[in-house]
């Protein structure tokens with residue numbers, strides 16, 4: 164019977180701190196193909212793209228650039244690379260404490276395998292954690308097509324155009340975010356826009372409290388777009404950075420004025436227990452009139468609907484902007 168390799172127990176995948184994919188190209192013939200692939204990756208995945216190495220570097224036998232990524236990105240990115248590598252060879256390897264073994268014994272190749280000069284690599288090195296992504300934007304890290312491709316003003320049809328023009332005048336994110344799916348149903352979209360307009364600029368609730376209510380909903384829904392768009396508006400309206408920071412960390416803010424604590428408790432009770440207790444209602448009556456209580460309830464409900472549209476359409480923050488809530492954060 165042949166000897167089994169000396170491996171008394173299986174290795175655990177928690178040895179793997181992160182992954183690299185090395186995309187090889189020939190500067191004379193396939194650089195433009197590599198550029199296109201890099202751009203596609205940049206638009207689709209949470210990864211760190213290394214710089215272009217037009218000459219051989221380290222153990223690598225060809226010009227290449229590196230993609231560094233977290234293990235969570237592997238199931239989306241690697242199959243996508245299998246389908247989209249074109250004529251390029253890609254080496255995907257884990258990062259453990261043994262770079263030589265990572266590159267030589269344990270990698271996988273997409274496309275034709277190339278030489279790797281393992282003698283240039285150490286057998287013992289600190290594990291490389293996934294670096295912070297330099298491309299924290301674009302589609303979620305799923306590699307799939309957007310459900311609602313982003314509309315642009317020049318692509319709006321006659322029914323969408325009047326609404327698109329009104330939105331463009333007041334929106335910090337143009338016709339992206341909730342407006343992108345809303346424009347697909349222009350009559351509904353117009354009525355929602357009119358409602359948003361009231362709730363943003365005509366409501367009886369003071370802006371600081373109105374924006375606080377919107378952020379409470381944005382946090383509950385972990386809505387990247389709502390938080391991205393409204394946290395600056397709340398700060399500008401005078402809500403303290405501490406309150407915004409604690410809310411973002413899913414805490415009941417510790418230093419709220421009475422009207423702020425009423426808004427927090429009123430909106431949180433209503434959305435999490437589906438009622439408002441007599442005690443909280445009595446507190447609300449001391450700081451708000453009836454119209455304000457109705458407007459406060461409506462703004463909270465409206466932003467639940469907005470969060471639903473955003474979640475359904477898988478909308479995210481504009482290109483190049485950081486997402487407020489990170490992957491894996493609750």
Ligand code: ZN
Pocket residue numbers: 183185229256
């Ligand atoms: Zn590497």
